[in-house]
Amino acid sequence: MCGIVGYSGPGNSVGPIIEGLSRLEYRGYDSAGICLKINDELQIIKKEGKLDNLKALINEQKPFSHTGIGHTRWATHGGVTTDNAHPHGNELFAVVHNGIIENAGTLKKELQAEGFVFKSQTDSEVFLVLLTKFYKQNNNTLQSIAKAFNTITGNSAFVIIEKASDKLYCLKRSAPLVVGDNKETREAFVSSDPFALIGFAPRIYFPQDAVICESIVTDIDVKINFYELDLSPSERYKFQSNAMTMDSTTKGPYEHFMLKEIHEQPSLIEKLAAYYIKNQGRQILDSLKSYRPTGWHLTACGTAWHAGLVIKNYLEQINRQSASVDIASEFRYKNPILNKGEIGLFISQSGETADTLACQELCKENGIQSFSIVNVEGSTLFRNCDQNFLIHAGVEIGVASTKAFSLQVLTGYLMSRAMEGTLDDPSLFKEIKLLSNRIGELCSNVESIKEVASEIYNKKGFIFTGRGKYFPIALEGALKLKEIAYVHAEGYAAGELKHGPIALIDEQIVNIAIVGPELFEKTISNIEEVKARKGVIVIVGPKGSSELEHLSDYYIGLDFEGLPNLSPLYVNVALQFLAYHIASLKGTDIDKPRNLAKSVTVE
Ligand code: F6R
Numbered sequence: 001m002c003g004i005v006g007y008s009g010p011g012n013s014v015g016p017i018i019e020g021l022s023r024l025e026y027r028g029y030d031s032a033g034i035c036l037k038i039n040d041e042l043q044i045i046k047k048e049g050k051l052d053n054l055k056a057l058i059n060e061q062k063p064f065s066h067t068g069i070g071h072t073r074w075a076t077h078g079g080v081t082t083d084n085a086h087p088h089g090n091e092l093f094a095v096v097h098n099g100i101i102e103n104a105g106t107l108k109k110e111l112q113a114e115g116f117v118f119k120s121q122t123d124s125e126v127f128l129v130l131l132t133k134f135y136k137q138n139n140n141t142l143q144s145i146a147k148a149f150n151t152i153t154g155n156s157a158f159v160i161i162e163k164a165s166d167k168l169y170c171l172k173r174s175a176p177l178v179v180g181d182n183k184e185t186r187e188a189f190v191s192s193d194p195f196a197l198i199g200f201a202p203r204i205y206f207p208q209d210a211v212i213c214e215s216i217v218t219d220i221d222v223k224i225n226f227y228e229l230d231l232s233p234s235e236r237y238k239f240q241s242n243a244m245t246m247d248s249t250t251k252g253p254y255e256h257f258m259l260k261e262i263h264e265q266p267s268l269i270e271k272l273a274a275y276y277i278k279n280q281g282r283q284i285l286d287s288l289k290s291y292r293p294t295g296w297h298l299t300a301c302g303t304a305w306h307a308g309l310v311i312k313n314y315l316e317q318i319n320r321q322s323a324s325v326d327i328a329s330e331f332r333y334k335n336p337i338l339n340k341g342e343i344g345l346f347i348s349q350s351g352e353t354a355d356t357l358a359c360q361e362l363c364k365e366n367g368i369q370s371f372s373i374v375n376v377e378g379s380t381l382f383r384n385c386d387q388n389f390l391i392h393a394g395v396e397i398g399v400a401s402t403k404a405f406s407l408q409v410l411t412g413y414l415m416s417r418a419m420e421g422t423l424d425d426p427s428l429f430k431e432i433k434l435l436s437n438r439i440g441e442l443c444s445n446v447e448s449i450k451e452v453a454s455e456i457y458n459k460k461g462f463i464f465t466g467r468g469k470y471f472p473i474a475l476e477g478a479l480k481l482k483e484i485a486y487v488h489a490e491g492y493a494a495g496e497l498k499h500g501p502i503a504l505i506d507e508q509i510v511n512i513a514i515v516g517p518e519l520f521e522k523t524i525s526n527i528e529e530v531k532a533r534k535g536v537i538v539i540v541g542p543k544g545s546s547e548l549e550h551l552s553d554y555y556i557g558l559d560f561e562g563l564p565n566l567s568p569l570y571v572n573v574a575l576q577f578l579a580y581h582i583a584s585l586k587g588t589d590i591d592k593p594r595n596l597a598k599s600v601t602v603e
Contacts, residue, residue: 351379
């Protein structure tokens with residue numbers, strides 16, 4: 001959610017900032033902007049719309065500057081306009097912001113009453129105005145940053161440059177922020193995501209909340225200073241060498257990152273299984289052997305929440321352990337009952353989702369252990385949890401999550417098998433290999449799904465149904481379709497349809513019905529009910545069934561054989577393809593769907 005990049009060094013800051021923003025554009029693409037210090041003035045170039053609009057302006061002006069900050073926005077306060085685009089600046093400072101200033105409304109009124117004028121409707125400008133006000137009183141940038149930060153509430157990250165120097169300042173509260181440096185080239189960097197710094201900063205630092213970072217580049221060195229808000233030196237940061245590589249940043253032969261990421265799944269599934277069963281990850285899983293917490297609290301958002309629903313099923317059915325799954329934004333405010341001996345399990349691709357992080361904090365405060373299933377190593381969630389189970393998905397750029405879901409579920413399944421003590425059971429590796437092969441077959445044989453997509457893409461609405469372990473897949477299939485194709489879609493437990501939603505059914509409504517080998521007859525009866533009301537029936541079920549062929553208008557036949565536990569993942573990939581091709585026919589921006597951002601760092 002909002003991408004931030006800052007640079008200070010002997011080179012032209014424009015190159016690394018624009019490259020960084022391009023890598024982060026999937027986090028927000030309502031507008032983009034850059035502020036450069038040129039001839040001792042702070043010059044802002046910003047534009048509503050996608051980053052390409054800003055790039056066009058930059059190509060015309062060809063600016064050169066040793067110090068600058070850039071931002072790609074996902075709007076929270078204030079509409080999508082050029083005025084509301086970041087950076088916000090004045091004669092003294094320029095600021096980029098990711099997050100929300102919760103008391104911005106009150107502060108703005110107070111500042112306006114004091115005579116300060118605002119140029120935008122954003123909460124972010126409140127921070128700039130506060131900073132300027134304090135600086136005019138004390139002439140001290142660090143003190144003014146600390147004071148402004150102490151005045152605001154909410155979770156935010158800020159990067160600040162000033163007219164008076166070439167320093168980069170930044171700080172944050174419960175929002176992602178990383179500082180980097182390159183000692184050889186004497187360059188300093190800041191970003192909301194280490195991904196933006198790959199290839200630029202071999203050394204990176206993760207400051208904790210309320211630590212001010214000050215990057216100073218001199219003729220002989222680059223130095224990062226860390227301060228507490230009382231301006232005493234701080235050691236509350238983590239250093240890491242930046243080992244990330246660039247291979248995930250291109251689409252390769254695929255039209256979209258989403259398609260590339262769907263296709264990556266077979267090999268990532270096998271790699272993850274090898275990592276956890278045979279290689280380094282085995283030790284982490286072995287620590288779960290005979291593990292008996294008194295209960296599990298799974299929390300996550302969106303697609304990761306759906307992964308949690310599948311994992312709950314494993315914990316209950318394989319381990320007979322009780323598990324609750326909550327949407328993080330609900331869990332954190334429901335005064336949950338948390339007892340010693342229970343485990344909080346947080347599922348997140350980014351490891352930066354604000355609501356999920358808040359749930360982890362809550363569990364910690366209540367003295368219960370936190371585990372994560374997470375993709376981004378070094379993310380806030382990763383750093384805050386007692387034990388992390390990495391999903392090793394690589395960078396996921398498509399805003400609609402695909403490969404992360406599969407690998408989250410697989411990791412949960414392997415955790416469950418580890419607790420059961422059956423990681424060495426040959427049937428486990430066999431099932432995973434089979435899953436990878438079946439998904440591989442789907443990837444190379446997607447014509448039939450494409451044909452179905454072409455028959456139904458113009459319909460009014462879509463109801464995805466499934467029972468048991470396929471119910472979370474119905475939810476996930478509907479989410480994927482609505483987010484990238486902008487059509488109304490919802491997921492329902494097949495047996496629940498007659499309790500209300502069946503009223504929606506007519507010939508313009510498509511029922512995407514998942515039929516597993518389990519509860520086969522009962523699921524068929526649910527489909528008959530929809531068919532009787534003239535709904536369009538698409539069945540995703542065991543292949544070669546004349547009954548399903550006869551019942552459906554369109555039939556996506558899959559081979560469920562040999563996948564007793566992992567078939568939900570297989571079905572899900574078929575639905576990923578269906579959503580992708582429907583969206584493609586509708587001509588939407590598949591990798592950057594409207595109104596969305598990849599990582600939701602506001603509550
Ligand atoms: C949907 C999607 C979102 C995320 C959700 C949680 O395709 O990507 O629903 O799953 O915002 O994000 P993470 O997993 O980063 O916590």
